[in-house]
Amino acid sequence: MRHTITILVENEFGVLTRVAGLFSARGYNIESLNVAPTLDETVSRMSLVTRGDEHVIEQIKKQLNKLIPVIKVEDISHLVHIEREMLLIKVKSNSKNRAKLVKFAEDKRAKIVDNVEISYLSLEMSGTAEELDDCIKELESYGIIEITRTGSVGMRRGIKGFTVD
């Protein structure tokens, strides 16, 4: 099963390698991994998507907690939570299908971020990983030039935050 794990780590040299190294050393897979600063400059937040049965996920959580610079680990998959990913996608375009493409962007609430020439169009969209997968599929017929995705980030719903204290 797919799990999204959020991790608070000390913002110090080498932490990302420790987390990534743990996954390769123990044979766990990483579907996506996102790292970014938080309001507290000494802390970074990671969002990691992995797959495994309950036993494997339990081990992953324990092994992450065992890493010295890891402050907190939470598997948000079992909680009511929000998960989003951002996609930048560049597709081929021409005068005939341009209007259809712009309509698609409007329907999907995608932002047109680069349309200098008629020959292509770049869109920015966010959603769950699944929603983005679907959009990519729908755009395939236009001819996709390139995509880049951020990987999922997530937080639990409700007033409670996931912070150091």
Next chain:
Amino acid sequence: MKMTGAEILVECLRRENVDTIFGYPGGSVLHIYDAIFNQSDIKHYLVRHEQAALHSANGYSRVSGKCGVALVTSGPGATNAVTGLADSLADSIPTVCISGQVPSSLIGNDAFQEADVVGITRSATKHNFLVKRVEDIALIVRQAFHIATTGRPGPVLIDIPKDISGETCEFVWPEKVDMRSYHPVTHGHPGQIKKAVRSMLTAKRPVLYTGGGVLNSIGSAALLHELSHTLDAPVTNTLMGLGGIPHDDKHFLGMLGMHGTYEANMAVSHCDLLIAVGARFDDRVTGRLDAFAPDAKVIHIDVDPSSISKNIHAHLPIVGDVAEVLTQLLEEIARRDGKPDEEALLLWWEQINEWRSKDSLAFDQPEDGPIKPQTVVRMVHEKTKGGAIVATDVGQHQMWAAQHYGFNRPHRWLTSGGLGTMGYGLPAGIGAQVAMPDEKVVIFTGDSSIQMCSQEFSTAFQYNLPVVVVILNNGYMGMVRQWQEMFYESRYSQSYFDSLPDFVKMAEAYGGTGIRVDKLEELSPALDKALGLNDQFVIVDVAVSKEENVFPMVPAGAALDEMVLS
């Protein structure tokens, strides 16, 4: 007062109560060696290879209960240390390794003797540090010792670029170490303790399965003794746990697992309650997982949460320090004036004694035949009354030592349990002798293993360390040969030496004494002589029967009760 980074480092080590370092100098650690030269509180032992520095620190730590410390230079110095670090990680032995690094300005330039040591040792240490500012040294040293010695202990490496050890700054000693991301749990959850005691008092066929955690948590051995007697429960040790209970304690079943005793493996296979104490269900212990302790409820006490339910599901996990949790358990039993189920235990012991009567470690020593390796180990046991510090390398001799030596107290057994490092024994024994100069150190080894760190005889000679090295010499890599005999139709591929050195001459060349033993009647006088030498090391090279196998044996992947007895 302004001090150099090197001086700060040495001062911090002193304040961490370090009085012994094992190391080897080189370009990147010259500032540090200069600081060591200018003081007398810390004694430095010069090894002959950096791997040995780590093994000696490991041996020193195991017998003294203190953190072992090693000092190595950059590049090859540090890469040589990797095996020793990985060894301490696998066996959870607290060690701090300081490595020199090329100057900060050269890092990443493929400089002379540069290696990405923090990268290379990441998975061979519990944690590692690269020092980037001289002002950080003191705090990092404090954190390193804190991490190495608390929770599940392990090796920590501090990589110090040469410019950092040469720069100066004001020395500030951090009185406290508080890391928000590192707080090992030591106290067992009270609710779990109550539940565990309930299970213990109602168990009909309990077994205590105890490992290295009992030795890592100082004071646990006495508590384990008390618990096993209170519950009248049998105790089996892992390889790492030997010495956790005296060998002649009536509750002791011997070691379990691949080369465990019949009674230990049968008891585990038939118990209804398995109480794991500081043990981690290693594959060499469990055999086939789905057949391991199939009828048992499992209580697992461990300081490392990731060890719990990793291989075997624990019905009742207790995260905590072994000594603390055992104390809590004993208090709870006393509080409810608990008594175990005596009637059931009577039957259980009857069954265990029947298994015991198989005498699975028995062997036949013909009067005029070749010397059996087991005979050598037993004779050393008798002559040292089970109280020597015993180190081993890895292979058949290691298993015979584990099976036959018989320890009468904890913290006297040094063996590479997890990583299985050939070459561990001699340097570990040297480290132990440094820690305990007045005790007898016996190193059982094989003709193959001893050749992996034999340069350390030079260290033993330099410091007059009277370690007794007993080579069980069968001319083979014995354990490899045994597996080839059993599983590869005796095709002895690359496991035979027809070019062994003369170990007597080797001893003499390094300044020690060498004794060769070929006949049974020579063995006892040779051991007497060796154990009586107190001013130099000695090699006793014993020709043992060439194709003796270690039994009992649970073939890899088989169930514990499918063991081969002979």
